[in-house]
Amino acid sequence: MRAAILDERAVLRITGADARKFLENIITNDVDSLMPDQARFAALLTPQGKIIADFFVVGASEEEGGGFLIDAPAALADDIAKKLGLYKLRAAVSIEQRPDLAVAVIDDGEATAELGVVFGDPRHPGLGQRLVLPADSAKADLEAAGFSMIDASSYHEKRIALGIPDGGKDFMYSNAYPHETDMDQLNGVDFKKGCFIGQEVVSRMERKTTPRTRIVPVTFDTAPFPGVEVKAARGPRDIWAPASTARVSQWCGSTACMKRLRRATRLPRAGSRFLCRSLPGRALCFPENPVSAHNRAMKKHVHADGKKRCVWCGVDPLYVHYHDTEWGVPEYDDRALFEKLILDGFQAGLSWITILRKRDNFRKAFDKFNPEKIARYDAKKLNALMQDEGIVRNKMKIHGARQSARAWLKIQEEGPGFSKLLWDFVGGEPRINKIKMHGGVPVDSKASIAMSKELKERGFNFCGPTIVYAFMQATGMVNDHLTTCYRHKELSK
DSSP: OEEEEOTTEEEEEEESTTHHHHHHTTBSSOOTTOOBTOEEEEEEEOTTSOEEEEEEEEEOOGGGTSSEEEEEEGGGHHHHHHHHHHHHTTSSOEEEEOTTEEEEEEEESOOOTTTSEEEEOTTOGGGOEEEEEESTTHHHHHHHTTOEEOOHHHHHHHHHHTTOOOBTTTBOTTSOOGGGGTTTTTTOOOTTSOOOTTHHHHHHHHHHOOOSEEEEEEEESSOOOTTOOEEESSSSOEEEOOOTTOOGGGOOSSSEEEEEEESOSSOOOTTOOEEEEEETTEEEEEEOOHHHHHHHHHHTTBOTTSOBOOGGGTTOHHHHHHHHHTTTOOOOOHHHHHHHHHHHHHHTTSOHHHHHHHHHHHHHHTGGGOHHHHTTOOHHHHHHHHTOTTSOOOHHHHHHHHHHHHHHHHHHHHSSOHHHHHHGGGTTSOEEOOBOSGGGOOSOOHHHHHHHHHHHHTTOOSOOHHHHHHHHHHTTSEEOSBTTSHHHHHHTO
16 A cells, blocks of 8 residues: 655635535535535636645534545645635634644555545545545554555656646646646536536636637657647647746656647547557557757846847846856855745745745745744744735744754754755765756656655655756756756766
């Protein structure tokens, strides 16, 4: 039996005499008939019908406190709570975030109610069970129940293979309609229920129009990179044109990734698969030559000073300066490494430029990332941070920073020291990669998976393999500057 804890998820609780009616009137799925320990996949929409956030609504029994639990993206927990608060008006409803609860997925086997609130993923039977349980003892409880812990990346690989999109990764919130993200096919919309916010637009799309886009899994012979176009093999029309937010970062070790399919005459159902290669008798679709597309993209990244840089830094002066002076420079200072790891955790679900623009505010709010001070933060200080508009106000991440600070102190006191612990995963010196194209930059590695596991076991939060690999890139443990970037040679000396 296998299970994974999803650090990118958060839990909210909705209680009160009007809780059921309140949710029924605003979200896309039926809540009236929802029984304890049953779940619905649903979304909160804008009045124009676009997805603000998607989540699971789970009925909680009286023994579990009653009301409803919301299993939602951690990066959106604050926004969801705030938006629900605006809609409740005078209704007898209480909305609270629950950082003491965690979300896990059962990859193999079955969990029982003794572990927590257990429910089947309503989107697809192949996704198995989900579980809401106490955060502090989640790993220990699962292991005591006989589950082997696996990394969340294994779960996402299965999810992608089944064609189930994930908000913030496969589509951008506030920029997609439920039909475009397959919610109508994944039991996320009840078209028979009464009114809900955005219902008029969603109903019109269901009855009268064909969605312009769908998300489907795509299989490649070789790994593509962001920006590659997938074209119909028969006929000149593109069946998919990538938006700026459509990323191949949903690569998952196999050759599957999620793509938005556009302008198809016949849109496939969720889970349909496109093979990007020619097969005898049935040439389905093919990717543009990656080298040609990469060369075209790189022409845009020769800057005014004549230097070629990595694609990701663009032309924003702040981002370019960060790329030129910080990213990939080996960092051995214990405190500086702690700061970067915490900031990378806050980045989860967001872009790094968002954190970079707020970094000075973070340093001021978190006492220059002094672990000794952060470890002593009391409830008053944590609440003050939740009111600080200059930082990312995510309750789980803020509380997680305090827990990580305490873990850092223990490493410093008992050994081997934070810097040595981390650098030992790469043999004490930077690993020089020779990546020619942006699509060849990995999102994790064996070292980041091992480091992530070690950090979690020592009590750190928001340190999954992808976050850790980004941390390793930034702190110079790996040199992932493209070989065409002038910084690669400078940092390889």
